[in-house]
Amino acid sequence: MRFNSRDFSNNKVVLDVRDLSVRLPNQPQVAPILNQVSLQIRAGETACLVGESGSGKSVTSLAVMGLLPKDALRVTGGGITLSGRNLLELTQKEMRAARARNMAMIFQEPMTALNPVMRVGDQIEEVLKVHGDLPQKARQERVLAIMEQVHLPDVRRVYASYPHQLSGGQRQRIMIAMALILEPELLIADEPTTALDVTTQGQILKLIAELQEKQDTAVLFITHDMGVVAEIADSVHVMKDGQVVEQAPVEQLLRQPREDYTRKLLKAVPSLIPRQERPETLSEPESQGEKVLQVQKLRKVYGGRGFFRRGEGTLAAEDVSFAITRGRTLGIVGESGSGKSTVARCVMRLIEPTDGQIVVAGSEIAQLSRQALRPHRRHIQIVFQDPFRSLNPRWKVGRSLVEGPVNYGASRQEAMQQAGDLMELVGLPREALGRYPHQFSGGQRQRIAIARAVAMKPDVLVADEAVSALDVSIQAQVLELLADIQEKLGVAILFITHDLRVAAQICDDILVMQNGKIVEYGPAGDVLANPRDAYTRALTDAAPGRGWDFANFRELQSA
Structure with a gap:
């Protein structure tokens, strides 16, 4: 495997988080949600923030974006600097301007982040309306151009589509286009591929890397999957219980992890090496070889002809046959x-099912x-x-x-x-x-x-x-x-x-x-x-x- 081995030491520091602490307000007896978190990302670098659910990864990203839930979580210490500008000192108006222009975020589930009653092209264009002064025609051309850059098919059709009319991978590409249309210095990606299948996931990871290289963007990539880390990271920051417990260049961390927690995360990553083959026998001789589920020539067609429907429908499964032994x-x-x-x-x-046989425990x-x-x-x-x-x-x-x-x-x-x-x-x-x-x-x-x-x-x-x-x-x-x-x-x-x-x-x-x-x-x-x-x-x-x-x-x- 070829790891990212680029040297970023001479690049500008884009994000500098120093001793960041976040607590529940008015509850000093409760342990901090984030406890003196520090990390640094330079231009063109991809830093992965990894850890289990509840480790503080997403809270860190929301703190950087100024999106911590009001009256629920509060920054109580440390600093967040974006290209030398202290984000914690900005007013709400200044913070809104910084989002999209200077930093942007891709969320895990695009269907909840996109407005279901607005066409996706209009949603991308809205970023240009709020943060720019381009005329309407120029805005539309810019939106179509960024949609082509994220490799969406038939961009004019997609522009006029609603979120539910697109696949999960296409919706995530819309989110990436929306985040990068103003070429921000920092892109935060919070588990953007978790819900996608592996081929679509690979395409999205490649796309983010491609656009990052063009724009020299600093990327903070949040994930729990060390497999993804191995593919895209330059540096890795491991979080546990609201603290960064280990940070290192990606190859060093994968080859020589120092912390037991990091080793635990690595050992849990599934590999393509299959489980040891088991004989088809059980302790009860009468159960050996018993086929408890048999499916023969299963077929399923959605839609089709009906009072309000025309056409042949959508073929979802055709001639599917298999059996499972106890x-x-x-x-x-x-x-x-x-x-x-x-x-x-x-x-x-x-x-x-439209057609076929399903036999469970001997009954059709x-x-x-x-x-x-x-x-x-x-x-x-x-x-x-x-x-x-x-x-x-x-x-x-x-x-x-x-x-x-x-x-x-x-x-x-x-x-x-x-x-x-x-x-x-x-x-x-x-x-x-x-x-x-x-x-x-x-x-x-x-x-x-x-x-x-x-x-x-x-x-x-x-x-x-x-x-x-x-x-x-x-x-x-x-x-x-x-x-x-x-x-x-x-x-x-x-x-x-x-x-x-x-x-x-x-x-x-x-x-x-x-x-x-x-x-x-x-x-x-x-x-x-x-x-x-x-x-x-x-x-x-x-x-x-x-x-x-x-x-x-x-x-x-x-x-």
């Missing part, structure tokens, strides 16, 4: 729009009515990507865990006893049954979601992007938990992901989808080590940090 894990991988989640939702009968369920399907739902359960949205925020965790078993005939006392056992199984205390979802971290909520699914004692567990929104260290813990539950309970897992690195850690077999069709299917070791299809090779090539052995702090020999 105690095994099949991963379905592919980019956004490849059909992975459509297949998962059809298998769960959350959406209606594809054509059953909702009423007839009810007894079979206990055999197949799902864990969604966002546990906060899938858990009822008004229910205590105990109620969420007993709901399913009680609905299927268990007594409340028996179900609550089982819920306590499940909490311990997923590594949480029994007394946590009395808490609400918001009182847990993201990783803990995902453990609760897994416990709720396992409460039904299913034959098949569907995990739909169940770890994609988690820090890599928490992600590793959840993957280990799934493997542990599978070993103890013998459940088959259908694992949906866009990241082949994650699939390598847990899957026995991998099925690769593109445009609704299977392009490759086989044992994980074969698919990852010797991909036959060009699309599979493109996915493996796009995996960030693919040439680095993070756990052993060295370059892979084959890289």
Whole structure:
């Protein structure tokens, strides 16, 4: 792997954060959110700020941008200097002018950062209206030019589109165009690729680097993924509990990390090296080779002909066939729009398949009515990507865990006893049954979601992007938990992901989808080590940090 080895020592210091402290107002007894954070970024340099959720990364960026929530967080010490100008001394009006002109920010989720009722071209143009005096025609030409620079297709059509009419990658490109249209000295990117599939992520990272080189922009890139760090960083600052615990040039930090916490982050990064192959046997001889999920020629078409519809509809899945044996894990991988989640939702009968067979625990369920399907739902359960949205925020965790078993005939006392056992199984205390979802971290909520699914004692567990929104260290813990539950309970897992690195850690077999069709299917070791299809090779090539052995702090020999 080739690391960035450019010398920035003679470049102008763009951002200088010195001993920055942030606290909750009027609560001196509470530990500071940021405790004397210091970092420096020079023109043309990419500095990565890494750490787990809650480490203080995003608070640092919001403090620099002057966007800390009013009356909730307050800067209590230190300084923030942008090209020699102390940002903490600026008035609100001066700070607004500094944003976009001197510094800009790209947020993690463009759909929440963009106005849903404004065309995206108008939203970019609004930056020029507020911070410039160009005539309308010149503004539009400038917007179209920056849209071409961020490699958007058919820019005039995109200019007139609303955010919901664009893909996730296109929306993020709009955010980048909006941030860079006034050529700011500093660009802050807060987890801008976390929600994107690996190929789109690679394109966005390349785009930011390309535009940075043209404009000599200083970039503060916030991420929890050391794979991304290895791809783009010049320097790395590691945060933990509101403090910078280690900072170094990227190659030095990856090869010789000093802090235990840094080593922990590196060891948690998933690699493309697949798990050790397991024989298709279980401790119970009668269960050996039992296919608990079989899908044959599954087809799904959205839309199509109807009273208000014309045309043939959108083909989302075509001729999809696979099977999973008890105690095994099949991963379905592919980019956004490849059909992975459509297949998962059809298998769960959350959406209606257009054609094909779905056999769960020996029963064909594809054509059953909702009423007839009810007894079979206990055999197949799902864990969604966002546990906060899938858990009822008004229910205590105990109620969420007993709901399913009680609905299927268990007594409340028996179900609550089982819920306590499940909490311990997923590594949480029994007394946590009395808490609400918001009182847990993201990783803990995902453990609760897994416990709720396992409460039904299913034959098949569907995990739909169940770890994609988690820090890599928490992600590793959840993957280990799934493997542990599978070993103890013998459940088959259908694992949906866009990241082949994650699939390598847990899957026995991998099925690769593109445009609704299977392009490759086989044992994980074969698919990852010797991909036959060009699309599979493109996915493996796009995996960030693919040439680095993070756990052993060295370059892979084959890289």
